[in-house]
Amino acid sequence: MMHIVLLILKITGIILLALLGLLLLLGLTLLLVPLRYHVSGEWMGEAKAQARVHWFLRLLSFRAVYDQKSGLLMKLRVFGIPVWSSDKEEPVKEAGDSIEHLMDDGGDSLTQNLEREEQRYRKSAKKVQEMDEAFEKKSSDGCKRGARKALKNLLFSFRRIYDKLKGGCQFIQEQREWLENEKNQASLRFLWKQAGRALAHLRPIKGQGTISFGFEDPYTTGRVLQGVSLIYPFCHRQLSIQPVFDEKILEGEGSFTGRVRLGFLLWLAVQIYFDRHTRKLIQSFIK
Known part of the structure; x- marks a missing residue:
């Protein structure tokens, strides 16, 4: 019985050491085996570029191609087998058909919306005129108040500028001491x-x-x-x-x-x- 238990422990230890060795080998491979890249491109009125990156005897490889006509295309391979690609066709609708569809279905509603907007504009114009008249009546009384408020804002602005200049000088002095350390x-x-x-x-x-x-x-x-x-x-x-x-x-x-x-x-x-x-x-x- 004891012999069987020791044999099981021995096999378990061998398996754990093998797994540990594989993890260590994988870590060293990731750190020491370099990523190799090749980049090429040209500009002769139009931009063209190509980039290839591969690792560990092309176990992993990535390729990207750019052309102004076809755009950016990318592809990822594992053991030479494509696993991901950005070259996917998407359905495209023609602009002419969509415009005709909108004109056929929404022509009447567009006319009604224009009439409503015109009525709203007339009402808003009357309100703006009334507000201008009321403002002209109150402007004579509020002129003195506005002058006092403007003077206070001007004094406050000068104080704020002075505080910023003072703080900027302190900041420059601190940075100078930091650089001289x-x-x-x-x-x-x-x-x-x-x-x-x-x-x-x-x-x-x-x-x-x-x-x-x-x-x-x-x-x-x-x-x-x-x-x-x-x-x-x-x-x-x-x-x-x-x-x-x-x-x-x-x-x-x-x-x-x-x-x-x-x-x-x-x-x-x-x-x-x-x-x-x-x-x-x-x-x-x-x-």
Whole structure:
């Protein structure tokens, strides 16, 4: 009897360990196996774009295609089998038939409604005229009261503006002291560093894009190019900017490929969480 009980416990333990191992393997797979994406698009007078995302040897795959004529189409596959798609046909009614139907059924009622509205308008016009006459009689008596009230409102407005300016100066002083705090500066530098690492991980690994733009005025083209030059050093390897100074044009095309590991992003978030001062700083911003 005891032998049978021990055998059952042994089998139960083996099953539990196997389930625990499967859960651990699934968790590591979710964290370490990257999501791979491919994005491409172009603008040649009309917008066209396509995006594909797949995970774990295309166990899960998602595709989205956009075209100005057909709109946005999306499809989700599991093991290559479509499980969801946004391409669903919906019944469309012709506008001409609906208008004819309304005109046939509601023509008489529309005429009656117009006559009723005309009568209501005449009655309301008489009431407005009577109210204007009564107001003219009382305006002479209430002129002095209105002047006193306007003076009080003006003084109140000046006091309110003064209070706002005083409160704004105090707010600026508090924010200046907050920025000069060494711990706050260290937390902001740490957040900036983590954000940079996250963006570097998310940006495409391969790809090439081209943008051609121009305006009728060459001066405007030069000013836009001057603004673009501030961010161009960060993307010059994968993006080519071609200004056109003698033609109004806007064209572009590109294709980019990259990957995202959830485990790396989770590790960055864990580092921020275990930094005590940074965690409190984020909580204060959220509240």
